[in-house]
Amino acid sequence: MSAVTTRSVAQDEAGLRLDRWFKRHFPDLGHGRLERLLRTGQIRVDGRRVKAGDRIEPGQVVRIPPLTVKDAEDGGGERPRPPVSRSDAEALQARVIHRDDEVLVINKPAGLAVQGGTNTSRHLDGLLDALRFDALERPRLVHRLDKDTSGVLVLARTAFAAGRLTEAFRGREVRKLYAAVIVGVPNPLGGRIDLPLAKEAGPHGERVAVVGEEGLKATTLYQVLDTVGDQAAYVHLSPLTGRTHQLRVHMAALGTPILGDRKYGGAKAALPGMDETPQLHLHARRVVVPHPRLGQVDVSAPLPPHMMATCDWLGIEPPPANGPFPGDED
Secondary structure, eight states: OOSOEEEEOOGGGTTOBHHHHHHHHOTTSOHHHHHHHHHTTOSEETTEEOOTTOBOOTTOEEEEOOOOHHHHHHTTOOOOOOOOOHHHHHHHHTTEEEEOSSEEEEEEOTTOBSSOBTTBOOBGGGGGGGGOTTOSSOOEEOSOOOTTOEEEEEEESSHHHHHHHHHHHHTTOOEEEEEEEEESOOSSSEEEEEOOEEEEOOTTSOEEEEOSTTSBOOEEEEEEEEEETTTEEEEEEEESSOOTTHHHHHHHHTTOOBTTOHHHHGGGGSOTTOSSOOOOOEEEEEEEEEOSSSSEEEEEOOOOHHHHHHHHHHTOOOOOTTSOOTTTTO
């Protein structure tokens, strides 16, 4: 920003702390720099000096001084993101499966991390400028998928949508359907898995394990849709909670790990006769989420090539994604 501007507080921002309002609208502005702008009176609300913890109300006008890249660096905020390459932008835009004024949904490829971390420099969060399209705001993440899990990922295109969608995911108003190829066939062929989970440190890094009552509640519904003798099965999974690696740990706990899941299935997560170590065969197939304004978004993503190839090799014909969720038949 190169000049003083003003912005009105929206209806859905009633009672929000001023520092959190700035975090929503200017995520690259560091807190230290924000405090200095407040102390010197460069940021005002309705013409008055304010503090970071003051609450704002709809209709109030926020004075915003010129903000530069240096503001983010001096304030301890995020450093400027490198520009997205044309090839990356085109590849990501081709994966959009739903777009409206508030919501964007992509079919995330396996192998792309959602956010950065140790030894992870390339991730979706760093590529989101490619998905602005005609919007003024940068899309926001509202939920996550594992790096090696492909499929439906929902993004918010506005601050208002981000708040509503985050609440929906946290409040379990969202229905999620995953498709997986597993090694072995569970008995029974459908049901409910209630096994508490907790993160544990290990010789090869942190992992999630089934624990006793001290763990976090974790519930998964599952339904076997096709089998290959007792060798493998195609299943639909519906998590009722959102724990890290929940589906992978729960299926391994049944003795039927997800194909390619070496972390939780070890050597058992492979099928005899496969030419090479398989990728993880877990795909976010469908999501039904309340729309931030009206109605709902019901979107599905086709299976990735590696899962289609495995299904073809096994003689499995994947069912459509718009069928019942596990447990709906009960």
